[in-house]
Amino acid sequence: MSNKAGARLSQYLVKAYIRSWFAAISVSMAILQGHVTAVYAQSQDYSLTASYTDKLQSTNEQERVEASFALRRLGAKTASTEQHLIAALKDENRTVRFNVASTLGDIPSLSKSGVAALIQATRDTDVLVRTAAVRSLGQLKPPSLEALPALIYALENNTDRNIRLLAAEAVGQFGPPAADAVTALIEVLQDQVPAMRIIAAVALGKIGPTAEVALPALFQATQDEDENVRKFARQAIESINS
DSSP, rough: OOHHHHHHHHHHHHHHOOOOOOOOHHHHHHHHTOOOOOHHHHOOOOOGGGHHHHHHSSOHHHHOOOOOHHHHOOOOHHHHHHHHHHTTTTOOHHHHHOOOOOOOSSSTTTTTHHHHHHHHHHTOSSSHHHHHHHHHHHHHHSGGGGGEEEHHHHHHHHOOOOHHHHHHHHHHHOOGGGGGGHHHHHHHHTTHHHHHHHHHHHHHHHHHHGGGGHHHHHHTTTTOSSHHHHHHHHHHHEEEEE
């Protein structure tokens, strides 16, 4: 297998883990709230988008939870829906905030106000909402430079492994502008979970020569017990020295 093919495979596996974890969390939160029943049956009916958007403003908590869950499956198709989602990021219910933060990341060409709302949500009091916000910021295409400081902060200041994994992957997409993340990525390179170490090595390689300070840690990682960690550490060293 070529280095490029190996890199794609390992990143695919890491992303598959993230997707499966998110799907499980989303369903679990809805079940815990007791609001899954009719939402599953209706959440593929796009004609109901406007109705669900209106329900995000309902005084009934159950309706807001159902609406946020349905809109996550439907996606936001209009600027008006996006603005309602942004407002709902301040909902008192964490399931609503989680679903809304997840949905915003799936919007093509998310507005500046949407990006700003997600940035603020990366410091939410709830860990799952912070996770959703970091994931959504990492999904933006092209990456938003305005989000980079928040992603680095999330990487440096969260103990939750899922947030750190998502943030590490996200900052790597910025390349050299993410040089301020190098110290935190070196720390992730010491994580007990191989997927974390792989993502850190890949991110450092993408940052390139400005990550030179990470070379000692990467050289050490070439002796890692995990074959993929060793491989991506070597590739990162090559990228930094190029």
